[in-house]
Amino acid sequence: MKYLALVYYDENIMNGMSQQEWDALNNECSACVESLSQRGHFITGSPLLPVNTATTVRVRNGKTHTTDGPFAETKEQLAGFYMLEAKDLNEAIALAEKIPPARYGSIEVRPARELLSHGNAAGGAQAG
Numbered sequence: 694m695k696y697l698a699l700v701y702y703d704e705n706i707m708n709g710m711s712q713q714e715w716d717a718l719n720n721e722c723s724a725c726v727e728s729l730s731q732r733g734h735f736i737t738g739s740p741l742l743p744v745n746t747a748t749t750v751r752v753r754n755g756k757t758h759t760t761d762g763p764f765a766e767t768k769e770q771l772a773g774f775y776m777l778e779a780k781d782l783n784e785a786i787a788l789a790e791k792i793p794p795a796r797y798g799s800i801e802v803r804p805a806r807e808l809l810s811h812g813n814a815a816g817g818a819q820a821g
Contacts, residue, residue, distance in 0.1 A: 695736065695805040696777045696785035701769040702798030704743055721793040726775075733778060734788055740773035769798045776805070 710718070722740075729735035749760045775792060779785035782802070789800040 694779060694781070694785075695807075696779050696782070696789075697803050697805050698738075698775040698777055698785070698789045698792060699771060699801040699803070700740075700773045700775070700792060700794050700798070701801065702772050702794050703768060704770050704772075706797055707772075718793055725792055728791075729775070729777065729788065736776040736778055738773065738775035741771060744770045772798070 707715070726735055726738065744762055747762050749762065751758045751760075772794060775789075777785055777788050779788055782804070785802050785804075789795065789802045792800050794800070
């Protein structure tokens, strides 16, 4: 089963890191991805640019509205994601706890729904 591990941390803490600390953390993340890949758990993932580069899109009554920044003000910001393959939630949690930024923020683990071939979402509400 696929699980999305969303990485959250306070960008202010990360911005306060020295270049050496930042490079060390990035090297840890690369090693984590390598380890997950070798064991068949890593599907894809990516770090994200800071929230000041984000744009939120809403469509209401057929009109598109955009807002600079993320949807909501929060203490921690979405920093990236890992798409993992795990046999169950317990294994996904065990994999997520090894993601280095967990020490600075949190990792939200959420099962991914599989989409049926005809475009309908499986397992609940339809994807929009």
